[in-house]
Amino acid sequence: MKYLAHDKKDLSLCFTPIYKQENALTVTYNNVYSLTSKWLPIASNFPITNLVIIIMAETWLTKEPQTTFLLEDFDIIRMDSTIQPGHRGMIMFVKKKFHGSTMNSYQMPYVEICHCMLGLPRQKTSIIGIYKQPCAPYPNFWKNISQCLHQFLPSSSVLISDYNIKIHETQVAKFILDMNTVFNMQQIVQDFTTIAGTTIDLIFTNIPNVQVAAVANTWSTHFTLTANIPHKTV
Numbered sequence: 001m002k003y004l005a006h007d008k009k010d011l012s013l014c015f016t017p018i019y020k021q022e023n024a025l026t027v028t029y030n031n032v033y034s035l036t037s038k039w040l041p042i043a044s045n046f047p048i049t050n051l052v053i054i055i056m057a058e059t060w061l062t063k064e065p066q067t068t069f070l071l072e073d074f075d076i077i078r079m080d081s082t083i084q085p086g087h088r089g090m091i092m093f094v095k096k097k098f099h100g101s102t103m104n105s106y107q108m109p110y111v112e113i114c115h116c117m118l119g120l121p122r123q124k125t126s127i128i129g130i131y132k133q134p135c136a137p138y139p140n141f142w143k144n145i146s147q148c149l150h151q152f153l154p155s156s157s158v159l160i161s162d163y164n165i166k167i168h169e170t171q172v173a174k175f176i177l178d179m180n181t182v183f184n185m186q187q188i189v190q191d192f193t194t195i196a197g198t199t200i201d202l203i204f205t206n207i208p209n210v211q212v213a214a215v216a217n218t219w220s221t222h223f224t225l226t227a228n229i230p231h232k233t234v
Contacts, residue, residue, distance in 0.1 A: 024211070024228040025118070027053040027127055029160040029201065031222040035059040035091065038219040039069060045218070052095045055114055055129035057162050059089035077103040079112055090114050090131055108144040110136030115152060125207075125229070126152040130161035138171050142178060153183050158227050159204040167199035179204050188212055193223050201225050 028051060032038055035056060046054065054074070061069075061080045069076065074093040081089035087107050092114040094101055106113040114129040128149070132141055149159075159179075165172050167189075179185045185204040193201035193214050201222060203212055209230050214223040 024230055025052045025125075026050055027055070027158060027160065027227045027229065029055045029057070029129055029162075029225045030217070030220055031057045031131075031162045031201070032220055033058055033060075035061060035069065035089075036064055041219055043071065051093075052098070052118070053116060053127050054093040055127075055160060056091045057088070057112070057129070057131040059091050061089045061091070073097070075101075075103065077105050077114060077116075079105045079107055079114070087112055087133075088131065090129060092116060092129060094118075106148055108148075110141050111144050113145070113148055115148075117152070117155075124155050126155050126157040128152065128157065128159040130159060130163075132161060132163050134164040136164075138174060142175070146178075146182065149183060153185075154206070156207050157183075157185065157205060158207060158210060158229060159185065160225060160227060161202050161204075162222065163200055163202050165200060167202070172202075176202075189214070189225070193225060195221050195223070203227055205229075 032042065059081070061078065066076070066078070069091065071093050073096050075096055076091065076093055078091045079089055081087055090105070090112050092103065094103060094116050098118050101119045102117045104115045110133045112131045116127045118125045118127065130145065163172060163175065176187045179187065183206070185206045187202055187204050188210060189199060189201065189203050189212055191214070192199050195216065203225065207229055211228040213226040215226065217224050
């Protein structure tokens, strides 16, 4: 437990650690700080059978073979960190049983996006993972992200992001307001998402009753952020 060994008695989780909820679709997001060196503990510790989508940011992958990161019964979409300067790479795994799902990735200045439109029987549902660079000027970031989101919305959607700015700061308040005003999406993370006691990972959704969990792990200073999406809403 590399990141939890120090003062681990004082570590408390900010949400109920739920990886699976009955009648729900489960999505996870984690900033992994280099996937190659941590793939084995991640792959062996994730409750893979309970998950629909797994999103990882800051993978730092370059030319590693795709076969290194395969998960049984999951499709994969991958953006490596070499495509544009400053980009750190993302990867998304989607359960194969959702036939008709579409997956896309976008790398623009200051932001990386993975998107999946799940092929569900009642309604199409967008799952969007975002990584925002720490230095990104807000107007540039918002312009790029809003152009992408207009392609996916309105639809039932969950957006999970590493925003890289503490939630109480002015820029985050602007982002939350803009997401609510323009896309009618609410930010539902209410407490800290890192072992440092900060909230820099956010979840936005226009789906009622999505449950959030933030669970400490052994491979990152970011908690594993989980969204459980009720079936009846999708």
